[in-house]
Amino acid sequence: MGASASFPTLGVLGAGSWGTALAAALARHGREVTLWARDADAAAAMQSTRENARYLPGNRLPDSLSITPDFDRAATAGVVVIATPAAALRATAARLAPLAPKAVVWLCKGFEEGSDRLLHEVMAEALPGVPAAALSGPSFAREVAAGLPCALVCAADDIALADRLAAVFHSEAMRVYASSDLAGVEVCGAIKNVLAVAAGVADGLELGLNARAALITRGLAEMTRLGLALGARTDTFMGLAGVGDLILTCTGDLSRNRRVGLAIGRGEALADAVGALGQVAEGVRSARPARELGRRLGVELPITEAVCRVLFEGVTPRHALAELLARDRAREGFGG
Ligand SMILES: NC(=O)C1=CN([C@@H]2O[C@H](COP(=O)(O)OP(=O)(O)OC[C@H]3O[C@@H](n4cnc5c(N)ncnc54)[C@H](O)[C@@H]3O)[C@@H](O)[C@H]2O)C=CC1
Ligand SMILES: O=C(CO)COP(=O)(O)O
Numbered sequence: 001m002g003a004s005a006s007f008p009t010l011g012v013l014g015a016g017s018w019g020t021a022l023a024a025a026l027a028r029h030g031r032e033v034t035l036w037a038r039d040a041d042a043a044a045a046m047q048s049t050r051e052n053a054r055y056l057p058g059n060r061l062p063d064s065l066s067i068t069p070d071f072d073r074a075a076t077a078g079v080v081v082i083a084t085p086a087a088a089l090r091a092t093a094a095r096l097a098p099l100a101p102k103a104v105v106w107l108c109k110g111f112e113e114g115s116d117r118l119l120h121e122v123m124a125e126a127l128p129g130v131p132a133a134a135l136s137g138p139s140f141a142r143e144v145a146a147g148l149p150c151a152l153v154c155a156a157d158d159i160a161l162a163d164r165l166a167a168v169f170h171s172e173a174m175r176v177y178a179s180s181d182l183a184g185v186e187v188c189g190a191i192k193n194v195l196a197v198a199a200g201v202a203d204g205l206e207l208g209l210n211a212r213a214a215l216i217t218r219g220l221a222e223m224t225r226l227g228l229a230l231g232a233r234t235d236t237f238m239g240l241a242g243v244g245d246l247i248l249t250c251t252g253d254l255s256r257n258r259r260v261g262l263a264i265g266r267g268e269a270l271a272d273a274v275g276a277l278g279q280v281a282e283g284v285r286s287a288r289p290a291r292e293l294g295r296r297l298g299v300e301l302p303i304t305e306a307v308c309r310v311l312f313e314g315v316t317p318r319h320a321l322a323e324l325l326a327r328d329r330a331r332e333g334f335g336g
Pocket of ligand 2: 137138140193248254255258282
């Protein structure tokens with residue numbers, strides 16, 4: 001048991017922007033938190049300077065937050081939080097398996113590249129039978145690190161588990177709602193990043209605010225269509241992980257995905273845009289798995305298709321835009 005007697009201790013695996021910000025917020029709220037950084041030098045520097053100079057410069061980490069390069073120490077907490085990029089989720093979960101974690105929550109948003117699986121499917125394979133939930137929603141790390149308020153959603157197949165884990169993260173500064181629509185929450189988190197790249201491209205091309213609103217709205221329809229084909233519920237897309245995170249990431253310049261899109265819309269190459277970021281832009285990695293999934297399920301994803309063509313097939317943003325605008329007229333709704 002941790003500092004607050006009725007709450008389990010927390011171990012956060014991954015000391016990038018979001019892992020560090022969430023660990024700091026939880027520690028400030030009185031939870032007993034251990035943050036694992038895979039780089040021993042970075043862990044030692046953070047522990048002594050009380051700053052994550054690479055990912056959250058200028059933000060003071062609470063004294064009660066313990067930072068360690070010892071994976072097992074963080075991984076044997078009462079609740080383990082995986083805060084790596086989606087690409088490292090399976091390997092991190094596999095490393096956890098022999099430690100028999102009691103409950104695992106993952107923060108990453110995306111698909112598994114290669115298998116095109118949603119992340120809860122990866123978790124079920126890597127940690128079968130372990131109580132697990134996704135924590136998602138509109139939450140720029142920098143704002144959370146600064147103690148500004150936000151609202152999130154904690155999703156698990158079992159709503160009682162979602163409720164129980166939501167309570168572990170919940171505070172006045174971080175309201176956490178529970179959901180049993182795991183597939184829906186995951187589709188939202190993965191696709192909103194692809195759409196944020198698209199919104200950035202549109203703004204980089206200076207298409208205007210009307211165009212951006214149209215893109216966000218039709219993007220929401222696209223995201224919902226894919227989610228419904230995967231068994232998700234419509235109301236999830238109207239919630240925090242859906243429209244909430246979509247608006248945040250498509251309009252907020254703190255978004256790395258949006259910034260990659262902006263650079264591409266202004267004529268920069270993808271490698272340069274991603275390189276300049278120095279952090280993960282999951283939309284770049286999720287776009288192709290999303291397209292594959294859509295094709296397999298017979299779901300039209302025109303914006304995702306356009307993002308793939310611009311990022312990976314040498315199509316210019318202007319040409320992709322012309323293709324989108326030339327699509328057949330349609331009736332409004334979630335249909336294509
Ligand atoms: N930054 C944000 O505002 C938010 C991020 N997320 C999601 O959280 C996930 C992590 O994002 P950030 O922390 O922002 O990324 P980041 O790029 O800031 O940091 C990633 C961290 O993961 C570590 N890492 C990378 N590969 C690893 C591996 N194989 N094993 C162990 N550690 C590894 C890196 O060293 C780094 O510490 C992403 O899926 C992102 O979409 C979700 C909500 C908010
Ligand atoms: O998911 C996020 C906010 O909820 C962070 O978005 P970016 O990865 O685009 O910065």
